[in-house]
Amino acid sequence: MHNTLLLVIVVLVALAFDFTNGFHDTANAIAPTIATGALKPRMAVALSSVFNLVGAFLSLKVAATIASALVAQNLVTLPVIFAGLIGAIAWNVTTWYFAIPSSSSHALIGGVIGAMLVLGGGHSVLWSGLVSKVIIPAGLAPLVALVAAGVALYSARRLTAKVDRETSTFGYRVGQIGSSSLLSIAHGTNDAQKTMGIVTLALIANGTLSSNSSTPAWVVISCAVAIALGTFFGGWRIIRTMGKGFTYLTPQQGFAAQIASSAVILTSSHMGLPLSTTHVATGSIVGVGVATPNQPVRWRLVRDVALAWIITLPAAALFGAFSYYSAHVIGGTFGVMVLALVAAAYATFLVRRSRRSVVNATNVNDVWGDPVEVAEVKTVVAA
Amino acid sequence: MTSTPLVDWSLLGHVILVSLLAGVGIVAVFSIGLVGLSFARNTQMRRGIRTLSVGLSVVMTGVLIAVLWWGFVHITTKS
Numbered sequence: 351m352h353n354t355l356l357l358v359i360v361v362l363v364a365l366a367f368d369f370t371n372g373f374h375d376t377a378n379a380i381a382p383t384i385a386t387g388a389l390k391p392r393m394a395v396a397l398s399s400v401f402n403l404v405g406a407f408l409s410l411k412v413a414a415t416i417a418s419a420l421v422a423q424n425l426v427t428l429p430v431i432f433a434g435l436i437g438a439i440a441w442n443v444t445t446w447y448f449a450i451p452s453s454s455s456h457a458l459i460g461g462v463i464g465a466m467l468v469l470g471g472g473h474s475v476l477w478s479g480l481v482s483k484v485i486i487p488a489g490l491a492p493l494v495a496l497v498a499a500g501v502a503l504y505s506a507r508r509l510t511a512k513v514d515r516e517t518s519t520f521g522y523r524v525g526q527i528g529s530s531s532l533l534s535i536a537h538g539t540n541d542a543q544k545t546m547g548i549v550t551l552a553l554i555a556n557g558t559l560s561s562n563s564s565t566p567a568w569v570v571i572s573c574a575v576a577i578a579l580g581t582f583f584g585g586w587r588i589i590r591t592m593g594k595g596f597t598y599l600t601p602q603q604g605f606a607a608q609i610a611s612s613a614v615i616l617t618s619s620h621m622g623l624p625l626s627t628t629h630v631a632t633g634s635i636v637g638v639g640v641a642t643p644n645q646p647v648r649w650r651l652v653r654d655v656a657l658a659w660i661i662t663l664p665a666a667a668l669f670g671a672f673s674y675y676s677a678h679v680i681g682g683t684f685g686v687m688v689l690a691l692v693a694a695a696y697a698t699f700l701v702r703r704s705r706r707s708v709v710n711a712t713n714v715n716d717v718w719g720d721p722v723e724v725a726e727v728k729t730v731v732a733a
Numbered sequence: 734m735t736s737t738p739l740v741d742w743s744l745l746g747h748v749i750l751v752s753l754l755a756g757v758g759i760v761a762v763f764s765i766g767l768v769g770l771s772f773a774r775n776t777q778m779r780r781g782i783r784t785l786s787v788g789l790s791v792v793m794t795g796v797l798i799a800v801l802w803w804g805f806v807h808i809t810t811k812s
Contacts, residue, residue, distance in 0.1 A: 487745065498753050502760035509764040513771040521767040532801070606760050613756035616804065617748050 356428045356683045357556045359690060361549055363435045365576040368545040370442040371454040372402065372580020375541060377589040378451070378611070378631035379533040379581075382604030384714060385593030388526040391584075391711035397527070398534040399582035405538020406574030419479040420459060421466050426555045429677055430465040431548060432686050436693045437461025437670030441662065447700045449587040449709070450658045453626035458544055459484060460666030465674035467667070483623060485663075491614060491625045492633030499610035499637035506606055507642075522601035529608035536615035537627045538577065543619075545573045586709040591655075592632065594718035597639030597647045607634035629659065648719075759800065766793030 380394040389397065438454070438461040445452040459480075466474045510518055549569045553559040559566070593599065599607075611627070611634045618625040632655060639647040677685035769789030772778055
């Protein structure tokens, strides 16, 4: 059944989600680059936004997965898609406020699933697809990234044992410019596709496109631009957590972590598996910390982030379910518009509260934690 | 009638293997290139070794670019 106004609202909200995805996940590509001083903060986010834009045009395999392998397409309606997106945006801005690097991918999937469960019950979700294409790969991804980054760093340390410090630092910093560009492309190929898949699903649900249609060009372009813009605005709070919170990073460690992340994300994108770039990037950063002798890793922060990951799917599902139910109770397109305003008000509230403890390009690299602890870490890493 | 397994372990294994090889391989190639650069800059070393080191850096840079280009083409043409 055609409802142009509702479709327009859904598409705009989808692009808003893509924007939040951009600034939420900026850290995944460039936090190590900023933390090691390879690039100035604003230059890093500008570079990342350009390459996110490039990456978004490269592969459409993930879009196909989101649209067909996780929910029963014949039951999807525009209000379901809308509620799912609202659930995902709510989770994204909440975790951004608390500076927790969580998965935008899982937030989106969870939001849609929550709304579908309210609409059609358990049979409306393709549980086998969810488990095989999302949950199991997502659980393995950070572990694979951790091992890949750790082994990569170990090989780099052995190979460059005789290299002078000046050449090593300069070389790996230059390398990080390349690795963060590659990781930004990887993020673009992986994450912009998800929103493209959701918008395509909305067009099919509205009857604008037939089932199994490919993604229209305007959808690809608008989603690519939205994620690039979000990246450009930069999620400084999460950049700080990833660059400074888990462990101290040298240019060599940053390079190894970013290359490992790129390899995992690009390979999985190519195979059509929607992986969380956040899980992979975090796994890599922790992996280089683990692989460096006597280097402390803030396991308490890792634990907190892991807990956030575990609850992301169900929490976003709850937000999505609540959004769908509320819009349904209010009724029609008006209900959807009310929920959109409520979500906008919530996001505005958090943005204003965040100004009490501003994190931006000027203080994103400030020391994390006790200065004595930091000095000890630097001494160990320099040895 | 055979049932479809819940997880395509072959596909997952393929992803894991390629990721590990690519990640470790690229870092190793880059690191070897840095070794060459370091030796080339070391004025204490003999001229012949410094020349070879420059060659090593150039070759490793070429390998890196070739691998990244191949990956880029492979991904975009399979999309």
